[in-house]
Amino acid sequence: MKTTLLASLALLSGVASALHEDDPKILHRQHPFAGPVWRQSPTAFGGQGGAPGTMGSPLFGSNNVTLKAWFPLNQIDGASSGSDCWGYVSPSGREYGIMCTSSGTAFFEVTNPANTQLVGWIDGNDSLWRDVKVYGEYAYSVTEGSGGIQVISLANIDAGQVTLVNTINDVGTANSHNVVINEDSGFLYRSGGGSEGLRMYSLANPASPQYVGSWSARYVHDAQVVTYTTGPNAGREIAYCCAGLNGGSGDTGLTIVDVTNKANPTVIGQVYWPNRAYSHQGWLSEDRQYFYMGDELDEDGSLPSTIYVIDVSDPDNASYVTSFTNGNLAITHNCYTKDGLLYAANYTSGLRVFDLNANPTNPPEYAFYDTYAANDGATFNGLWSVFPYFPSGTVIGSDLESGFFVWDVGQPELSLSIAGGAPDLLDPAGDQVDANIVELTPGTLATGSPTLHYDLGTGPLSVPMSLVGGSTWRGSLPAMPCGSPVSWYISAAGVSGQVYTLPEGAPSAAFSSVYADGTTVVASEDMETNPGWTVGWAGDTATTGIWEYGDPVGSAAQPEDDHTEPGSNCWFTGQGAPGGSVGANDVDGGATSLVTGSFDLSAYADPTLSFYLWYSNTAGAAPNADVFRVDLSSNGGTSWVNALTVGPAGTGTSGGWIEYSIQVASVVSLTSQVRVRFVAEDAGSGSIVEAAVDDFRISELDCSGGTLGTRYCSPAATNSTAQPGVLDASGSAIAADNDLTLIGSSLPASQFCYFVASQSQASIPNPGGSMGTLCLGAPIARFNAQVQNTGASGSASIAVDLTNVPLPPAFGYAVQPGETWNWQLWYRDVVLSPTSNFTDAISITFQ
Numbered sequence: 105m106k107t108t109l110l111a112s113l114a115l116l117s118g119v120a121s122a123l124h125e126d127d128p129k130i131l132h133r134q135h136p137f138a139g140p141v142w143r144q145s146p147t148a149f150g151g152q153g154g155a156p157g158t159m160g161s162p163l164f165g166s167n168n169v170t171l172k173a174w175f176p177l178n179q180i181d182g183a184s185s186g187s188d189c190w191g192y193v194s195p196s197g198r199e200y201g202i203m204c205t206s207s208g209t210a211f212f213e214v215t216n217p218a219n220t221q222l223v224g225w226i227d228g229n230d231s232l233w234r235d236v237k238v239y240g241e242y243a244y245s246v247t248e249g250s251g252g253i254q255v256i257s258l259a260n261i262d263a264g265q266v267t268l269v270n271t272i273n274d275v276g277t278a279n280s281h282n283v284v285i286n287e288d289s290g291f292l293y294r295s296g297g298g299s300e301g302l303r304m305y306s307l308a309n310p311a312s313p314q315y316v317g318s319w320s321a322r323y324v325h326d327a328q329v330v331t332y333t334t335g336p337n338a339g340r341e342i343a344y345c346c347a348g349l350n351g352g353s354g355d356t357g358l359t360i361v362d363v364t365n366k367a368n369p370t371v372i373g374q375v376y377w378p379n380r381a382y383s384h385q386g387w388l389s390e391d392r393q394y395f396y397m398g399d400e401l402d403e404d405g406s407l408p409s410t411i412y413v414i415d416v417s418d419p420d421n422a423s424y425v426t427s428f429t430n431g432n433l434a435i436t437h438n439c440y441t442k443d444g445l446l447y448a449a450n451y452t453s454g455l456r457v458f459d460l461n462a463n464p465t466n467p468p469e470y471a472f473y474d475t476y477a478a479n480d481g482a483t484f485n486g487l488w489s490v491f492p493y494f495p496s497g498t499v500i501g502s503d504l505e506s507g508f509f510v511w512d513v514g515q516p517e518l519s520l521s522i523a524g525g526a527p528d529l530l531d532p533a534g535d536q537v538d539a540n541i542v543e544l545t546p547g548t549l550a551t552g553s554p555t556l557h558y559d560l561g562t563g564p565l566s567v568p569m570s571l572v573g574g575s576t577w578r579g580s581l582p583a584m585p586c587g588s589p590v591s592w593y594i595s596a597a598g599v600s601g602q603v604y605t606l607p608e609g610a611p612s613a614a615f616s617s618v619y620a621d622g623t624t625v626v627a628s629e630d631m632e633t634n635p636g637w638t639v640g641w642a643g644d645t646a647t648t649g650i651w652e653y654g655d656p657v658g659s660a661a662q663p664e665d666d667h668t669e670p671g672s673n674c675w676f677t678g679q680g681a682p683g684g685s686v687g688a689n690d691v692d693g694g695a696t697s698l699v700t701g702s703f704d705l706s707a708y709a710d711p712t713l714s715f716y717l718w719y720s721n722t723a724g725a726a727p728n729a730d731v732f733r734v735d736l737s738s739n740g741g742t743s744w745v746n747a748l749t750v751g752p753a754g755t756g757t758s759g760g761w762i763e764y765s766i767q768v769a770s771v772v773s774l775t776s777q778v779r780v781r782f783v784a785e786d787a788g789s790g791s792i793v794e795a796a797v798d799d800f801r802i803s804e805l806d807c808s809g810g811t812l813g814t815r816y817c818s819p820a821a822t823n824s825t826a827q828p829g830v831l832d833a834s835g836s837a838i839a840a841d842n843d844l845t846l847i848g849s850s851l852p853a854s855q856f857c858y859f860v861a862s863q864s865q866a867s868i869p870n871p872g873g874s875m876g877t878l879c880l881g882a883p884i885a886r887f888n889a890q891v892q893n894t895g896a897s898g899s900a901s902i903a904v905d906l907t908n909v910p911l912p913p914a915f916g917y918a919v920q921p922g923e924t925w926n927w928q929l930w931y932r933d934v935v936l937s938p939t940s941n942f943t944d945a946i947s948i949t950f951q
Contacts, residue, residue, distance in 0.1 A: 134485055135760030136185060137506045138178040142609055144171070144218035144602070164608045168471035169455065171608055172498070173220035173510040175212070180507060181225060183207045184722075184758050188235040188282075188438075189502035191491045192243065194262050201491065201500040202243060203508045204234035209245045209256065210508070211266050217498045217510045224266035226256050237285040237292075242269075242310045244292060246280035253283070253294065255311055275315050276300055281325060288331040289341050291316075291366075295324040299351060302327065302343060304366050317366035322347040322359055326385040329363065330392070340364050342372075342419050344395055346383040356383040358397055360419050373422040377412040385438045386414075387446075393417045394425070394464060396446060398436035405482045409434050409450050411458075413465050430456060430469045434480045438489040445470065445513075447499065449487040452476040455501055457513055471513050475503045479669050505760075517548035517598030520606035526615040529622065530590065532807070533834040533845045534583040534901070539594045539606060542575045553597035556581070557611065560590050560897045562853060564611075569594070583847045583901040585832040586807035587710075588619045622806035626711055627703055629800040630668045631675065638699040641741075641781065645694030649678035649784070649793065656796060660686040661720040667761040667798040674798035676718075677784050686723055691793040695785035702740055703802060704776040705768060711804040713766040713780065715797055719750050720759040724792035728753040732795055733783040736768065740777035747771045761798070768802070812837050812844070813948030817867065817879035817928075820944040824852045824935050825898065829876075829943035831929050839919045839950040844904040848929040848943050851898045857931035858892060859902050861885040861909060865926050865947070875935065876942035880926050885911040894931065906950075924949045 164171065177183050183205035191214075192200045200223070201212040211224035228234065231249025238244070238258070243266075245254040252273025256266055281296025285307070292313050294303040301320040305313035322345070329343045341364045348356035357380060360373035381401035388395050397412040408429045416422045434453035439446055444461035454474040458467035476486030490501045492513075501509040519542040527537070537556060543549050554569040556579025569577040581590065593610035597603045607613045629635045631653070639651045656676040658664025666674035675698055678689035705711050719732045731751035735744040747766045750756045768778065784795040812833040820828040827850045835843040846859050864881030871878045887910060892900035909925075911917040919925060929943040 134505050135756060135758060135762055136177040136183070138755070139176045141176075141179045142171070142174040142611070142613075143220060144173065164454075164477065164613065165474040166472060166608055168513065168515055169457070169473040170512045170514075170516055170602065170604075171473070171509065172217035172512055173214070174506075174609060175220070175222065175508040177205065177505075177507045180210050180222065181205055181207055185232055185504050186488060186502045186507055187233060187504070188489045189491050189500055189508070190236050190238055190243075191494055191500065192238045192258055192261070193495065194258070196262055197495075198262055199494045199496060199498060200258070200261055201508065201510065202236050202238070203500075203502045204236050204245065206230055206232055206234070209234065209236055209243070209254070211258075211261065212508060212510075214494070214498055214500060214510050215496075217496075217512065220510050223264045224261060226254060226266060226268050228254060233281060235280070235282040237283050239285050239287060239290070239292065239307050240310050244283050244285070244313070246283045246294060246297075248279045248281060248297065250278040252278050253280070253292075253305075253313060255313070257311070269311050272305070272313050275303055275318070282327070284327045284329055284343075286329040286331060286341065288333075289329075291329070291341070293327060293329055293343070295327050295345075296352075299323050301347070302345070302361070302363070302369070304363065317369070319343075319361055319363065319369035321371065322349060323352045324359075325352045325383060328387055330388065332392075337419065343369075344386065344388065344416070346385055346397070348383055353382055356380055356399075358383060358386070358395060358414055358422070360416070360422055372420050375414050375422050375424055377414070377424045377427065379407060379410075384436075387440050388416065389441055389460065389464060390444070395422070396439055396441070398439055398448070400435060400437065403433065403435045403482045405433060408432055409436050409453065409456070411436060411439065411446075411448065426465050428458075428466045430458075432456075432480050433482055434486070435482050435484065437487070440490065440492055442492045445492070447490045447492045449490045449501060451488075452478070452483060452486040453480040454487045455490055455499070455511070473501075473509070473511060475501065475506050475509060481669075483665065515544065516604065517544060517600060517602065518542065518596055518604045519544055520594060520596060520604055522606065527617055530581060530584075530617050530619045532584060532586045532588075532619045532621070532832065532847070535581050536578050537581065537592070537594070538572070538576050538578050539569070540575050541577050541596050548598050548600075550597040550599050550601075553595070555579070555595050556592065557595060558590055558592035560584065560588065560899070562898050563896050565896055582897065582899065583834070583845055584619045584899065585830060585847055585849050586620050587805050588849065589616065590619070591616050618805065620805040620807060624708075624804045624806050626705065626708065626802040626804065627800070628802075630671060631666065631673050631798050631800070632668065632671050634673075635700070635800075637675070637701065639697070641697035641699055643695065644697050646691050646696040646786065647693035648689050649691030649786070650696045651675055651677055651698040651782075651784075652679050654679065657682050659688065659794070661690060661723045661759060661792050661794040663718045663759070663761070663796050666796075667716040667718075674796050675782075676796035677794050687792045691784050691786045691795070693786065695783050695787075698782040698797065699741065700780045700800070702777045702779050705774040705778045705802070706776045708774055708804050709769070711768050711774070711802050713768050713802050714763060715800045716761045716763050717750065717756070718759060718761050718794075718796040718798075719756055719784075720794045721751055721791060722758045725790035726788050727791070728757060729788035729791045730785055730793050733781075733785070734764070734766070735781040735783065736766075736772045737779045737781070738772035738775045738777060741779050741781075744781060745772050759794075813946045816865070816945050816947060817877060818944035820942055821876040823850075823875070823933050823941045825850060829929065829931065829941060831927065831943040831946055833927065833946050833948060837948055837950055839906055839921050839923075842906045844906060844948075845901055846904060846927055846929070847899065847901045848894075848931070849899045851894045851900065851931050851943075852933050853894055853896055853898045855894050855932040855934075856891055857894060857900050857929055858890065859887045859904075859927065859929050861887070861911070861925055861927050863923065863925055865945075872940075874930075874940045874942065875933065876940070878942060879928055879945035883912045885909050885917070900929070900931075919950055921951050922949075
């Protein structure tokens with residue numbers, strides 16, 4: 105259900121935070137992305153600055169925008185969401201980005217944007233809404249979570265110090281939705297907060313703002329206040345207010361107020377536009393001829409992203425002119441103008457830059473950077489705001505889920521792409537990756553810079569790519585056993601020294617693939633049709649919040665939308681009424697269970713269960729008191745084994761669709777009666793518990809074309825990696841094909857090794873003092889002319905020449921059809937002292 109209105113108070117993280125009426129942001133909350141800091145010119149997975157390396161972050165699309173740095177929320181303060189941003193330039197000329205989060209205000213030095221550093225933090229009351237502006241050497245932070253105006257000194261920010269020097273909480277509600285500053289007049293305006301309009305403060309003493317008046321005929325969501333110094337309006341201070349009645353939704357529009365006389369503000373204009381729904385934010389053109397208005401609730405999934413153009417050349421007679429769109433469906437949020445460009449933060453479509461120089465009333469889109477990879481839908485996720493006013497041209501952005509971004513906007517040197525997209529599966533015998541690296545200006549690709557970076561789980565590796573024709577560059581990935589995961593990305597440098605990556609944001613963002621011949625889907629439910637699962641199980645005692653199937657009504661704790669794109673249905677706990685309270689029909693009184701039917705997994709070796717879960721237990725008077733359980737049964741539900749527990753605190757407890765995976769065989773036996781049970785429970789008092797499940801799948805990697813022959817002597821003896829070495833074989837068992845590759849893995853890093861072969865088997869423990877068992881009988885062929893090194897990945901492979909096997913005494917034996925050959929790998933190891941070991945063995949009968 106695509107609910108768009110909410111008029112209530114929501115409880116977020118156990119703290120009461122007032123919403124402005126009709127604000128639906130609370131409906132679409134998702135779990136924040138967690139990952140390392142990324143800075144430009146990456147050389148290894150995990151980014152720069154000592155941040156821990158992780159893989160698999162969102163993949164960002166862009167045009168004419170280059171990412172310089174990115175701080176996910178977990179690298180700032182671990183907040184649940186981000187909000188506004190602004191900037192400051194110190195007297196020394198150093199540039200600083202300021203970002204608001206749900207728990208405070210963060211300060212970053214962006215003087216060298218590719219080496220952005222977090223330099224300061226001021227704690228604040230918890231709230232989804234926080235806004236900040238700057239005057240002189242002070243920043244002023246306000247929030248919907250009470251706390252008045254925080255006055256923060258930036259006088260010593262060059263030394264890495266920001267200081268809270270005052271808190272102003274003197275008139276009306278302690279809440280503010282936004283803060284507006286007219287740097288020319290030296291006045292600060294608190295906008296919104298409850299039903300407030302504008303509350304005005306003199307900054308004659310910037311450390312102690314003094315209240316001087318108010319205008320409260322309408323609720324003001326946001327505003328821009330300017331002083332005219334020339335022309336017929338010279339000397340007037342005009343406030344362009346995004347305002348309305350009843351919290352902004354009633355009679356919504358642009359209200360133009362003359363605030364020159366703070367004791368007697370006067371409305372001089374009221375402007376409306378087609379499809380008006382909620383006057384949110386806007387900004388003047390640099391010549392003050394036009395006001396560009398963003399309406400937050402007009403984009404409803406059919407109306408595209410729209411900015412309304414209002415003629416304010418004469419503010420006493422302002423009028424609506426036209427609107428423009430890029431055709432995208434995302435919701436417009438905040439926009440600003442500089443140097444003939446309009447910079448818009450459009451939620452799920454990210455940063456959008458329009459060229460006003462080309463046409464001020466219908467500008468073409470010049471550039472974009474999409475911070476929300478999932479989609480460009482009409483939901484309240486993604487980029488909150490943007491700040492383009494640094495003298496250097498650096499642009500910053502603040503994202504609800506993904507944190508703080510630093511960009512350079514302009515034509516890049518290179519374009520990187522992969523035709524058809526990155527592959528999900530790779531050939532276990534080794535594979536190649538082709539990328540198109542195009543010089544957008546001829547001669548801008550730095551010689552020898554295209555590189556394929558990959559991580560097999562043992563640390564980052566890289567190989568140079570080769571030009572294979574045109575603009576296509578190729579890099580090779582090594583052979584690995586079927587089922588092995590690999591994360592990888594591609595980089596290339598421009599002649600300027602700037603490094604471009606694919607995906608952009610790498611190495612924090614990287615492609616994930618797995619070595620396999622295919623995937624077998626055992627079961628798949630996107631929930632768009634009811635799978636007929638069972639609601640309720642023995643022991644359930646919940647009185648409300650019972651599992652339901654359908655299209656959920658969103659709340660502060662329950663999703664507004666399912667996970668499937670496109671789609672609408674899922675399983676969820678207790679349907680509430682539109683606009684109802686956060687705790688309406690949540691789980692109360694105990695547990696409620698959702699149980700699948702039986703799945704026959706008896707013919708599978710290692711199936712994976714995956715699903716998307718939305719779980720929230722952070723709202724209410726007793727947050728983080730409960731857990732969500734996923735149980736498995738191998739006997740149709742007679743008994744259950746816990747496979748996953750989410751909560752009571754930490755990742756996955758504050759809402760947002762998160763994918764989980766479980767290896768079924770590690771929990772229960774693979775029988776014909778495997779069932780899954782999802783249990784949401786309110787075991788404590790005062791908790792608000794909601795859950796939802798979508799996109800359920802059971803699958804298994806297909807390795808039928810991978811390992812040849814029959815494995816024996818398995819598992820091998822454990823080595824210094826605390827696991828046994830493993831041998832795999834791929835290719836063909838037809839001798840005439842001469843196509844056999846042997847792959848050793850799970851080996852100690854950087855040790856030499858070689859493969860051995862024989863036509864007979866044996867079991868000889870600890871030969872020559874080795875830790876392992878030699879599983880071959882004499883005579884033994886030793887491929888010691890092809891000694892390998894396991895390298896950083898702890899693996900080795902060899903393409904065997906079946907026409908020239910070094911079997912004594914001839915040392916040039918050709919394998920014949922009908923013969924059975926046995927294969928093994930010997931390798932050096934160090935356990936207290938130098939020693940050696942063996943992998944398991946494989947027997948192959950050739951045809």
